[in-house]
Amino acid sequence: MKLAVISCIHGNYEALNAVLSDIDTHRADQIYCLGDLAGYGPHPNAVVELVRSLDIPTCQGCWDEDIVEGLNACECSYPSQLAEKRGHLAHEWTNRAIHPEVRKYLATLPMTLRQDNLCFVHGSPNSQHEYLLPSMDGFAALERVLSAEADVLFCGHTHVPYLRELDNGTLSVKVQQPGQGETQHQFTAPLKRIVNAGSVGEPRHGRPNATYVLYDTDSAQVTLREVPYDYAKTCAAIIEQGLPPIFAWRLARGMEFAERADDPGHVCER
Amino acid sequence: MANWAILSGIEGNLAAYEAVLADIRRQRQPVTDLYIVGDLVGLRGDNEALVRRVRSPQPGEPIPQVCTGWWEEQCFSLHGLRGLPDAPELVDRDRLGTVKDLWEAVSRQTVLWLADLDFGFHELDCLLIHGSTVSYSDELTPETSPLTLCDRLIRADANTLFCGRSGLAFECWVEPSALQSTVTTLDQTAAPQEQGKSPRRVVGVGNVGRQAGQASYVLYNPGTNKVTFKQVQGSLAKGFGASKGLSHR
Amino acid sequence: MPHFIAISGPSGSGKTTWISQFLKDQSTPQFYVCPGLGEISMDLARIGYRFPWVQVVAEAQLRAVLADLPDQATVYFEWGFHLDLGSPFLAGLGCERVAVLPPDLTESDWHTWADRVVAGNAVAAPANGHLPEVWCTPLTGQVFDPPSLEVLLLEVTGGAYGQVCRLKGIFELPNGRAFYVDFVEGLPGMEYTELNLPPWLAGRPSRFSGIEVTGWGLEQQAIAQTLLDSGLSDAALSQYHQHF
Ligand SMILES: [Zn+2]
Ligand SMILES: [Zn+2]
Numbered sequence: 133m134k135l136a137v138i139s140c141i142h143g144n145y146e147a148l149n150a151v152l153s154d155i156d157t158h159r160a161d162q163i164y165c166l167g168d169l170a171g172y173g174p175h176p177n178a179v180v181e182l183v184r185s186l187d188i189p190t191c192q193g194c195w196d197e198d199i200v201e202g203l204n205a206c207e208c209s210y211p212s213q214l215a216e217k218r219g220h221l222a223h224e225w226t227n228r229a230i231h232p233e234v235r236k237y238l239a240t241l242p243m244t245l246r247q248d249n250l251c252f253v254h255g256s257p258n259s260q261h262e263y264l265l266p267s268m269d270g271f272a273a274l275e276r277v278l279s280a281e282a283d284v285l286f287c288g289h290t291h292v293p294y295l296r297e298l299d300n301g302t303l304s305v306k307v308q309q310p311g312q313g314e315t316q317h318q319f320t321a322p323l324k325r326i327v328n329a330g331s332v333g334e335p336r337h338g339r340p341n342a343t344y345v346l347y348d349t350d351s352a353q354v355t356l357r358e359v360p361y362d363y364a365k366t367c368a369a370i371i372e373q374g375l376p377p378i379f380a381w382r383l384a385r386g387m388e389f390a391e392r393a394d395d396p397g398h399v400c401e402r
Numbered sequence: 403m404a405n406w407a408i409l410s411g412i413e414g415n416l417a418a419y420e421a422v423l424a425d426i427r428r429q430r431q432p433v434t435d436l437y438i439v440g441d442l443v444g445l446r447g448d449n450e451a452l453v454r455r456v457r458s459p460q461p462g463e464p465i466p467q468v469c470t471g472w473w474e475e476q477c478f479s480l481h482g483l484r485g486l487p488d489a490p491e492l493v494d495r496d497r498l499g500t501v502k503d504l505w506e507a508v509s510r511q512t513v514l515w516l517a518d519l520d521f522g523f524h525e526l527d528c529l530l531i532h533g534s535t536v537s538y539s540d541e542l543t544p545e546t547s548p549l550t551l552c553d554r555l556i557r558a559d560a561n562t563l564f565c566g567r568s569g570l571a572f573e574c575w576v577e578p579s580a581l582q583s584t585v586t587t588l589d590q591t592a593a594p595q596e597q598g599k600s601p602r603r604v605v606g607v608g609n610v611g612r613q614a615g616q617a618s619y620v621l622y623n624p625g626t627n628k629v630t631f632k633q634v635q636g637s638l639a640k641g642f643g644a645s646k647g648l649s650h651r
Numbered sequence: 652m653p654h655f656i657a658i659s660g661p662s663g664s665g666k667t668t669w670i671s672q673f674l675k676d677q678s679t680p681q682f683y684v685c686p687g688l689g690e691i692s693m694d695l696a697r698i699g700y701r702f703p704w705v706q707v708v709a710e711a712q713l714r715a716v717l718a719d720l721p722d723q724a725t726v727y728f729e730w731g732f733h734l735d736l737g738s739p740f741l742a743g744l745g746c747e748r749v750a751v752l753p754p755d756l757t758e759s760d761w762h763t764w765a766d767r768v769v770a771g772n773a774v775a776a777p778a779n780g781h782l783p784e785v786w787c788t789p790l791t792g793q794v795f796d797p798p799s800l801e802v803l804l805l806e807v808t809g810g811a812y813g814q815v816c817r818l819k820g821i822f823e824l825p826n827g828r829a830f831y832v833d834f835v836e837g838l839p840g841m842e843y844t845e846l847n848l849p850p851w852l853a854g855r856p857s858r859f860s861g862i863e864v865t866g867w868g869l870e871q872q873a874i875a876q877t878l879l880d881s882g883l884s885d886a887a888l889s890q891y892h893q894h895f
Contacts, residue, residue, distance in 0.1 A: 279550075307544040
C-alpha cells in the first residue's frame, strides 16, 4: 500500500493543489495529514474545506490547537522572539478570518493517528509543539518512537523533511538500592524510523518548493518529494490580505528561522 | 570540601525534618549545602511550623535551598496561581475531602512564598528537581524504562539527575552504549553516526516525612562523585535515631 | 604642523580598514573625524571602542578641536561617499587626499580628486548619479535576542526591506558582549567582530550601540519595527543575566 503524508499546509491553497496533483501522479492509496492547516497563509478556510472534502485523516497541529484554544504555546516553542511576535500577528489574522464551522472542525482533530505499526503526530507524541529535529539526540528520538508504540513515527512541525533511521539501540542499566544487591539489565531496540513530512505550504528547506513524503508499507521505502508550485500567487495573496509582507518574502525563499540556542535552565511550563 | 545533603518529601513533618537535621549535624564530613527538592508541605503535618523552621536555619546550619514539588503545585492550582484551576490531579487522586484539607493545611501567605521558589537547580553537572524537566509529576523509579530514564537525563542536560517524586531511594546508572543514526534530507544522506555515550545516572533521594520514623535522604560528594543513602530511624521525640549509611560507587 | 588626511571612496571599499592600520600606532596623538552623520556614526563608535587612545571627534566639537591641535597630531577625515569632494572645508585645511577604490574602477571623480589611490574591496561602484540613501539609528540600551538578531540581519541584508549595499552595526547581546557587524554587498558573508569591551551584566548598557544601513528604497519603518521586535524586554533580560 502506498501512503502519502502531508503536513503544515498553513493556508497555502496553491501549494496544496500542486501537492495533491503530484500525489495523484504517484497513485497513492491513502493520504494522511499531520496538521497545521491554518496559520501564516492567506487561505485557511479553503484549505480546510479541501482537506475535508477529500476525507483525509488529519491530526491536530500546533496552529490548529491554538486557533481552537487560544494561544497556548510556551515561548520555548518558537525559535526566536521575532518568530514568536510574527506568529502572534499571524494568529490574530487567522483567528479573525477563520469561519466558525472550520474552527469547530479543527477542534475535533485527534492528537495521533495510527495504522498498524505506523503512528502519525504533528510535533511529537508528547506535544504538538515539540520539534523533532534531525539533530536531536538519537536516544531521545528513539524514546519518542517507542513511546508512540510504533516502528515508524511520522511527524511534521519543523517544516524541513527528513528520514531518520535509528538502529541497534542498546542501553544497559545498573541499579543500587539501600539494603539490596546491585542489579543489572540490558535493553535493546530494533530498527525504528522517524519520517518528517516537511511542509506543503511554508517550506523552510532553502527553496520555495512544497514538500511531502511517500511511504510504501510493503517495501518500507520512504521518498521525500519536492514539488514546485506558483508561490508568487500565494505571495501576492498574503500581501493583498494584509498579512505581514515579510511572510511573502520568506515564503518565496523557503527560508529557515535561526534556531534558538538551547537554554538548559528553561523548564517548559506549558 | 563540598558535601551536599539532598532531601525530598518532608510533607510538613517537622519531627522528621529535625531528625534529618540532627543526622546531618552528626556527619564527620560537614554538610555544606542542603537541597530540598519539593514536597516541603503536605496534608498531615504542621506545614506552617515546618516552613518557619526551613526559612530560619540555626547558626551553623546550611541554608536550605528549596524547589517546588507535587504538593506545592497542588497548592498553586487550588489558589489559582498557576496550572489548571481547582487541582484536578488532587481531585482525581483523593476525592474532594483532601482538597478541603489541603486548603486548610497551608495558608495563602505560605503558598505565595512557595510560588516564588524555583522548579529545580542546575549545580555543577547535576540537576536537582522534584519530578523531571518534563513535569513535577514525572515519577522516575528503578522500574522506569531505561530509554525514558535516558531521555530524562538528556533533557536535564546533566550527568546526575536527583529527583524525589517516587519517594524511593535508588541510584540508577544508565549507559546508552550503542545506537546507529542515519539521517536523509532532500539534499543528502549523511553517513551513519554512532550515538553511544558514557553512563549517567538518576538518583532517587528518598522521602523524609511520609512514613513516621522512616526518613531517608542522600548525601552527595561532588569531589568524589559518590552518593550515600541515609536512613534516619526514630524521631526527635525519642532522642537520637540510629543512622545507618549505605554507600557504593 | 598637524597632518591632515582625507579618505574617500564608495561605500564598502575599505576606508575605515585603511585608516585603522595607522591608528594602531600610539606614539603620536591621533584624531578621527567622520563628518556628515551627526552623533550617530558607527565608524566613530567602533574606532573609539577599538582604539581607546585615538580621539574620536564628533561634529559638534570639530571646530574647537581643530583650533587647538598639538603639532605632531595626525587627523583622519573619513569622507563618506555622500559628501561633496569639492568641499571648501577640505580645501581650506590643505589635506593629503587618499581614495580607497575598487581595483577595477579606473575613472571617477575620486581619481581626479585624490593625491593617491589605494586598491580596496571589489565592491560595485554606485550606478551613475543614483547615490544610495543612508538610514541610521542609535540602539543604545537595546539588547538583542540572539536568534532574532540573526534573522533580522539576514533579512535586511538579503533585501527584505529594500536593496542594501552596506550595513554596519554595533549590537549588544544578553551575555553582556557587544558585537560589530559589517556587511558589504558583493563580499561573501557578514563580518562579526566582538568588541573588546567589559561585559555589561547588570541592566541595560548605557554605552553607544546603533545601526547604519545604506541602500535603495529602504523601508525604514519596517526595519525599525523588526529591530524593536528583536529587542529583549526588561524581564527577559534580567532572566538572562541571572543565568550568566
Ligand atoms: Zn507547521
Ligand atoms: Zn506546528
